[in-house]
Amino acid sequence: MKFRRSERLIDMTNYLLEHPRQLVSLSYFAEKYGAAKSSISEDLAIIKETFEQRGIGTLHTLPGAAGGVKYQVKVSDEAAKPFVEELCDLIKSPERLLPGGYLYMNDILGNTTIMQKVGRLFASAFADTDIDVVMTVATKGIPLAYAVGTYLNVPVVMVRRDSKVTEGSTVSINYVSGSTKRIQTMLLSKRSLEDGSKVLIVDDFMKAGGTINGMISLLEEFNASVAGIAVLVEAEEAEERLVDDYLSLVKLSGVDVKEKKISVENGNYFDKK
Amino acid sequence: MKFRRSERLIDMTNYLLEHPRQLVSLSYFAEKYGAAKSSISEDLAIIKETFEQRGIGTLHTLPGAAGGVKYQVKVSDEAAKPFVEELCDLIKSPERLLPGGYLYMNDILGNTTIMQKVGRLFASAFADTDIDVVMTVATKGIPLAYAVGTYLNVPVVMVRRDSKVTEGSTVSINYVSGSTKRIQTMLLSKRSLEDGSKVLIVDDFMKAGGTINGMISLLEEFNASVAGIAVLVEAEEAEERLVDDYLSLVKLSGVDVKEKKISVENGNYFDKK
Numbered sequence: 379m380k381f382r383r384s385e386r387l388i389d390m391t392n393y394l395l396e397h398p399r400q401l402v403s404l405s406y407f408a409e410k411y412g413a414a415k416s417s418i419s420e421d422l423a424i425i426k427e428t429f430e431q432r433g434i435g436t437l438h439t440l441p442g443a444a445g446g447v448k449y450q451v452k453v454s455d456e457a458a459k460p461f462v463e464e465l466c467d468l469i470k471s472p473e474r475l476l477p478g479g480y481l482y483m484n485d486i487l488g489n490t491t492i493m494q495k496v497g498r499l500f501a502s503a504f505a506d507t508d509i510d511v512v513m514t515v516a517t518k519g520i521p522l523a524y525a526v527g528t529y530l531n532v533p534v535v536m537v538r539r540d541s542k543v544t545e546g547s548t549v550s551i552n553y554v555s556g557s558t559k560r561i562q563t564m565l566l567s568k569r570s571l572e573d574g575s576k577v578l579i580v581d582d583f584m585k586a587g588g589t590i591n592g593m594i595s596l597l598e599e600f601n602a603s604v605a606g607i608a609v610l611v612e613a614e615e616a617e618e619r620l621v622d623d624y625l626s627l628v629k630l631s632g633v634d635v636k637e638k639k640i641s642v643e644n645g646n647y648f649d650k651k
Numbered sequence: 652m653k654f655r656r657s658e659r660l661i662d663m664t665n666y667l668l669e670h671p672r673q674l675v676s677l678s679y680f681a682e683k684y685g686a687a688k689s690s691i692s693e694d695l696a697i698i699k700e701t702f703e704q705r706g707i708g709t710l711h712t713l714p715g716a717a718g719g720v721k722y723q724v725k726v727s728d729e730a731a732k733p734f735v736e737e738l739c740d741l742i743k744s745p746e747r748l749l750p751g752g753y754l755y756m757n758d759i760l761g762n763t764t765i766m767q768k769v770g771r772l773f774a775s776a777f778a779d780t781d782i783d784v785v786m787t788v789a790t791k792g793i794p795l796a797y798a799v800g801t802y803l804n805v806p807v808v809m810v811r812r813d814s815k816v817t818e819g820s821t822v823s824i825n826y827v828s829g830s831t832k833r834i835q836t837m838l839l840s841k842r843s844l845e846d847g848s849k850v851l852i853v854d855d856f857m858k859a860g861g862t863i864n865g866m867i868s869l870l871e872e873f874n875a876s877v878a879g880i881a882v883l884v885e886a887e888e889a890e891e892r893l894v895d896d897y898l899s900l901v902k903l904s905g906v907d908v909k910e911k912k913i914s915v916e917n918g919n920y921f922d923k924k
Contacts, residue, residue, distance in 0.1 A: 387657055388661075388664045388701040389707070392664060424661070428658045477816075480816050480817050485843070488808055516790040517809065520793045531764070536790065543753050544753050544791070545757070
C-alpha cells in the first residue's frame with residue numbers, strides 16, 4: 379500500500395502524538411508507508427517545523443543507524459500563561475468555599491480538558507528529566523498523575539491510605555501531616571515500584587507538604603529517588619514548608635471565609651521550571 | 652500568517668485529535684490558517700480519508716451555515732482484537748494471583764498506554780451514545796474513567812466510599828455488595844452531578860455487579876440516567892448477576908489458586924457493542 383505525502387503527514391502526526399518521548403526509527407515509518415527514508419526525512423522536517431511553530435511540541439532527530447525521531451510535548455510560556463490565568467480565575471470563584479475554608483476542586487479535577495492541559499504543562503517542564511514513573515496519592519491526585527504520565531509516556535503508581543487485598547503485600551509508612559500535625563499512614567504495593575526508579579511526584583494540592591514528604595519517605599523504602607515534584611495548587615503556609623523544590627501552577631495566597639474571598643496568584647511554574 | 656497545505660494538515664490533525672466529539676466550524680479553520688473555506692474542505696476530505704483508512708477515527712461533516720466537522724474515535728474490530736488478545740495474555744499471567752484468589756491489576760491500571768487504548772475502545776463503542784459524564788468509584792476505576800472521558804470529551808465524576816471535607820455536602824447510599832453480601836456505603840458530592848445527566852458508568856472490575864448497582868442507585872438520587880456501563884474485566888459469577896446490560900473487554904472465567912491457573916477469554920465487547 380502506497381501513501382501520498384499528505385496521508386503520511388496526517389498518520390505520522392497521529393503516531394508521534396500517541397508515542398511521546400519514544401524513539402521511532404526512520405525505517406519504521408519507511409516500511410509502514412512504503413516510502414524512501416529520504417522522503418520520510420522530508421516529512422519529518424515539515425512536521426518538526428509545524429509542531430514547533432504551532433506550539434504542539436518538539437521533534438528531536440537522532441542521526442545514524444540507531445537513530446530516529448522523538449516527539450516531546452513542549453508548551454511555550456506564551457501559550458501557557460493564558461491557561462494559568464484562566465485556572466486562577468476558576469479557582470478564585472467564591473462558590474468553591476466550603477466550611478472550614480476548604481476549596482471544592484472536584485469540577486476542575488474532573489474536567490478532562492483541563493487535566494490534559496495541566497498534564498501538558500508539567501510534562502513539558504519535565505521533558506528533559508529522566509523519569510521512570512509518576513507517583514501520586516489516592517484519590518484526588520490521580521487524574522493529574524495520569525495526564526502527566528500519558529504525556530511523559532511512563533506508568534503511574536498510586537499510593538493509598540488504606541490497605542486493600544488487591545494490592546498484594548505492601549510497604550507502609552507513618553508520617554506527620556504538616557498542617558494538622560496528625561500521624562497518618564500511607565502504603566504502596568511492593569511490586570508496583572522497581573528498585574532504583576526515578577519518580578516524579580504529582581499531587582493536586584500542597585499545604586505544608588506533609589503528604590508529599592510522606593511520599594518521599596516511602597520512596598526511600600524502595601531505594602527510589604525523587605526526579606521532581608509538581609502540584610496543581612500550593613497554599614501559602616505560615617509555618618515552615620516541609621518541601622522546597624517543587625513546581626506549582628497556582629498559589630492560593632489567602633482564603634477569607636467571612637468575606638467569601640479567595641486570593642490566588644500564579645504558582646512558581648514560570649520562574650522555576 | 653499563511654499556511655501551506657502540509658502545515659494545515661498537521662495542525663488540523665492535532666487540533667481534531669485534541670477535540671473529539673466537538674463540532675468545529677469551517678470558518679474557525681479558515682480564519683486560523685488564512686485559507687479559503689474551499690481549501691479547508693479539501694484538507695478535511697484528505698484527513699477524513701486517512702483517519703478512516705488508518706483506523707484513527709471518523710470525521711463527520713455537517714453542511715450548512717451552522718455546519719462544520721466533528722472527529723470521533725472509532726476503532727475497528729480488526730484493530731481492537733489483537734489488543735484484547737494481548738490484554739487477555741497479560742491478565743492470565745499466574746504471577747497476578749494473590750492470596751484468596753484475587754488478581755493484582757495495578758500494573759495494568761497504571762500503564763498509561765494500555766489505559767489510553769482501553770479508553771479508545773470504550774469511547775469508540777459509545778461514540779454515538781448521548782453521554783454527559785463518565786462516572787466511576789474510587790480508586791481503581793479512575794484511570795480508566797479518565798481515559799474514556801478524555802476520548803469522549805466529557806467530565807469525570809468520582810464516587811467515594813469515605814467522606815472528605817473537600818467534597819462539600821454529599822448524597823450517600825447504602826448498598827449490598829453482590830459477592831460478599833456486606834452492606835457498604837458510597838457517596839457523591841452534591842454539586843458534582845447535574846440533574847438529568849446521562850451517565851456512562853466505568854469500572855475496572857465487575858463480579859456480581861454490586862458496586863455498579865450501587866452507582867445506579869446513586870444516579871437515581873440525582874435524577875440522572877445510565878447511558879451505558881463499561882468494565883475492563885468481568886468475572887464469571889455463579890450467582891445471579893445484578894447488572895445485565897454492560898460491555899466488558901475481558902472475562903475472567905476461572906481462577907484455580909492451587910494450580911496457579913487463571914483462565915480468561917474475550918469479554919462481550921465484540922458481540923454487544
